[in-house]
Amino acid sequence: MRATPRVCAMLGLVIGATSQAASVLAAEILAEPPSDLIVTVYRAPYRSSGSISLNDLGGFALVTETRIVRLPAGTSRLRFEGVADGIEPASAIITGFAGGVIEKNRDARLLSPAALVAATLGKPVELLRTIRKTGKTERLAGTLLSDAGGGVVLKTEQGIEALRCSGLPETFSFEPVSGLSARPTLSVEVRSPRAETRQVTLSYLSRGFDWAADYTATLSDDGKSFDLGAWVTLANSNGVGFPSAHTQVVAGRINHEDGEVDPIDIGGPILAQCWPRGSTSDMPMVLRFERGSSIGSMKATARMPAAAPAMLESVAAKANRVTQEQLGDLKLYRVPERTTLASRQSKQVRLMDRFSIPVNTVYGADVDVEEDDAGSTPAHRLLRTKNTAANHLGLPLPSGSVAVFGAVGGQRLLEHESDLRDTAADEEVEINMGESPDVQVTANKEKVSVDRAPDMLPLVPGVSLRSVKIGAANRVAISNARAGGIEFELRLQLEAGARVVRADHALGAKNGRPIFFLHVPANETVTVRYQIQHTVDRILRTP
């Protein structure tokens, strides 16, 4: 997996050697490949629940590399090849130098055919021209004059010519160029009092990572308890792999700005556009006037490498579970052994396994009391438990997705998939199980008028009109087509100032909202009736 950086390291050596001669200021040194790696993956700051998408990894990682460097005395430019493609250069920290770091640089001019031409502009170049029939190659010394507008113009002793306009196979042989690297490269300028070998640590934030917890809940046959297991799923969409790395993930939402990606010149092929090549058999073309190229159009657009379909690798060993520790106000999960996080790979490590967690199944519905006739809607089913030690839990549950399995005739089948937010110890856990068509909620209004108006004095302008109205009775029928009785929570959505003043069932409250806690027996319908009091104020205006 580390083959690509090694190749580019060799390239860098070749280029480095040539630029060493050119630059009088600093010797160019290449740091050795990392001897130790730590990768800490953070999830996408905007995702509060749910699993990751391999096509769009919105999280990031802190990569810490330990490398050996051999510094000569004096000032040298030290290059770190093979850092992650998604590196945020402003976040790089390099420690371990005796002398000071003069400056850190990230060069985004990459070695490409087009960059070679641009770098050779105005400099000598060799033109190779081959006659197809004879196979003879002619070598012509020349100077590159222009690569503007995608065409290449050069000057030889014979005169001015354009590349690849003659119909003959033509190409360039370039002289060595400095300052171009195979991939974005980080370099530091350091001053060392003497020649020495040092171990330095480079750490940086990089995009193209993400992780989530993927839970599987297996309900018992009676539905009164479940077993909860979870994987940590982490993924890397960078083109660089991290072999034998200490790997950990951090749970909790932290601030990390998307910001702008610093410009990268991806480069391109040598475009050899020519003069108009129309022939006598072509249709006439509409005359077009080319506008002068606008100044400032050379800005490079940065692109993240597209994530290739990542392979899925599972580390299925119950013993190899992550260990959790507190990191400030966050939770850090450490993969116990060193592991290789390869490029474009997703990896799973066991997070937890807990058994026989008691659970309540609750059905519920929200009813908007202002709606006149909402018709029948299916109720929601919820699995509810508390994240406590008594319930065989009592540990932080990082956000992710939950797949709930139920047993049918001894076979495990998927019942529902939903999301889980970050849940601290002792918090209530609710797993949404979707809609239940067997439990229907029908809400409508009864025509019952409550008229308590006493004899009134006449209204005069300026008086405050407060009418306290009790509306028509609302009726909610909950029908249960299931073979067993269910617990049902009917939550009412009231507008400000309204309250329930009459009802035929006991009324409770949750989160400041009126709620009826009901038991609906098997194959029966329970009807709840209640009345709302509104307070409406008006000022009677002078006519």
Next chain:
Amino acid sequence: MRLPLLFVACSACLLATSAWAADRALSVTIYADNLALVQDRRDIDVKEGRQRIEFQDVSGQIRPETVSLAAANISIIEQNFDFDLLTPAKLMEKAVGQEITIVRVNPATGAETREQAQVLATNGGVVLQIGQRIEVLRDDGLPVRVIFSKVPDNLRARPTLSVSIIGARAGTRRATLSYLTPGLGWKADYVALYNESDSKIDVQGWVTLTNSSGTAYDNAQTLLVAGSPSQADGGAVNNYRPPPRRSTLQVPGTESGNRERLGDYYLYPLAERTTIANLQTKQVSFLDVHGVPAQHGYEFRNRWLGTAETPVSAKSIYSFSTSAHAGLGDQLPAGILRFYMRDKRGDPQFIGESRIDHTPMGSTLSLATGDAFDVKVHAVVEKRTRIATFDWQTDMRYELTNALPRSVVVKLRQEGLWGDSSIKAESQKSTRSSAEAAEWAVTVPANGKATLTASFETRY
């Protein structure tokens, strides 16, 4: 058909161009908002009389209207910015009416035949006159090389700046070319390592400059200005107002540093000359302070008197001073401050970041790094009653939970108290930091809960 060839004498520009390679001193002043002033001092050879001087290696995004050239004993006639680029198509277009050499290559033998031709037109295809015959270039698809005798004068590989001058007397002299260019910018990046055991932070500050101007600035003396002068042409009115960010500046400082200033902007000169390559991100250290006392706390802001469906995490807050005593002792240019903390193995781990604005010395900063996993607040509207037409009473309950093994203090801030709002009853004394907000400091015991209730009367 034959047009007389007009050879414009270009000896002056060639001579001048070669002279540019000589001793050169660049100084670059970079403003915070994608703008830089480049001052380019070089020795130029000037002849007596009228001549044209071409400037190579200027910014690819140069604003030509801002160029000024200063040198002794010259007077400037005009400045030109040519952006007619040298491409094969342009080369052929400019050769219309002129002689070119064509070399026909026999595909069977490789034998070459040379002929002189005159270009008649380049509309869609190249039409040539060879002797008394008319031909279309490479109409048969067979290989034909075209050789031009020269490059037309005003075609260049890159947009080029040239100045026509009159030299009073010949000789080498120092000239200063200065211009403004976008494509160069800088910001600050801070690294703060928080030590949990003694509540201290080590802060390093780096200036990060980026160059996407298309040109490298070799061995330049670099000065960074913490501020952005308003640009006359770059000011489109932006009517969109983003939602207010949490203010990081708690107490604005009143101390003066000994850093150099330009007007009201602080200056950050780089200690050594540096080369700013194209498409390079460069970082240079400007601040390194150890053992600054810092406080860690929690903050929860309820934006209006509303109910949350589930508990919401409190923000994890780090605050410290930029004062000369017990602080960073420097003013901070705007940028991003990244917090790190050591894990159990001793490796520094990232725990969140916060943007800061230009901050004077002596200020108190309060930075939110993210959400606390274990400290949550559940805000609930218990009851809302109408007292009069525009008079409401809202009873709020805040359930605070703490799953940490130590007690914490949460700064709970209720916002959205518009108009004439007052607190009728509360379970703990509040402070009113402004008419718009009320604040409580609620202690939540280790692995425990705390409840705060307050009753608001709002009139509007």
